[in-house]
Amino acid sequence: MAKRYKVHRNAALLWTGEPDFPDAIDKAENTLVYDEAKVDEWVKRHKPGLWASGQKSAKDLGLPEGNDRDLLTLEEIGELEGAFLGREATPVETLRTYLSPSKGTMPGPDREPGDGGKPEVEERMWFRSTAYDFITRPRKVRRKKTESTPTAKKKAPATPRATVSEAALPTGSSSDLLTLKEIAELDAAARGRSKPLALSSLATYRSQGLLAQPDRVPGDKGQPEVAEEMWFRSTAYEFINSRRKPGRPSKA
Structure with a gap:
């Protein structure tokens, strides 16, 4: 392992x-x-x-192979993330919230309209390598809470030990x-x-x-x-x- x-x-x-x-x-x-x-x-x-x-x-990741410099739109990234996680595509609106400075989960676009790069683009776009790094990023996992029985004696809550992702x-x-x-x-x-x-x-x-x-x-x-x-x-x-x-x- x-x-x-x-x-x-x-x-x-x-x-x-x-x-x-x-x-x-x-x-x-x-x-x-x-x-x-x-x-x-x-x-x-x-x-x-x-x-x-x-x-x-x-291919092993369930993601299409291609050149690292291929350009992808937010919608395409959402579809690829959904395929990677085995669920529906991530909505573009959700991905936009990841771009906000307060979250900073998703890196900014590699290409923008009028940036002088080639080929010209009409919307914000990301390199395939940037998109795949984002899609395969470490994620926090929410644990399911277990319900205690009515007769169970409740213990005083222990102080949680922070993990790296919480620090x-x-x-x-x-x-x-x-x-x-x-x-x-x-x-x-x-x-x-x-x-x-x-x-x-x-x-x-x-x-x-x-x-x-x-x-x-x-x-x-x-x-x-x-x-x-x-x-x-x-x-x-x-x-x-x-x-x-x-x-x-x-x-x-």
Whole structure:
């Protein structure tokens, strides 16, 4: 699971503790075995951004393949998002609310009428790569509330533990690239601390396997080119989230 969805083993282990996570189908020595299709379905439903990272192509995502610079309208993006999520198309009116500065969920258009670009466009349009990053973005999942029986004794509500998605952290595409320094600053913000982790501490976490190895390195021929080691936002947030969870492994 960790390898396929590019997350740390601790993050994958936390998933298995979720109430609706598929049950294990077998046990090999000390390793639990899960049904691949059911796990893939769960990850797609709860963590579509990470699910997308585990697919090999746009076709595997249920999205049509094409050039990254193909231009798409809001209506087309809504139809593609509906297909990706297995539901009706997202209304254009809803997508427009995602463009508002207060939400900032959706990036602004790559092309606008009169911008001098070629070909000329008559309405706001987005590159296919921009649209697909938006469609496969990490999403918050609302959990269903369980009703207590009338005879059940109500417990005092526990203080909820904030997750990365609830913290005052920047939103963005799961494939955004972050440096080690940026990860340290985001980790500090998520934990309510003013002083970020020392880079030497992050190096230790890497050696222990708590922080995944970089998703991009100089000379790896990926695009865009990078001048230093960098991590996807999804990889960084999984690491930050694992440090906020109770029972996480302590630093050696």
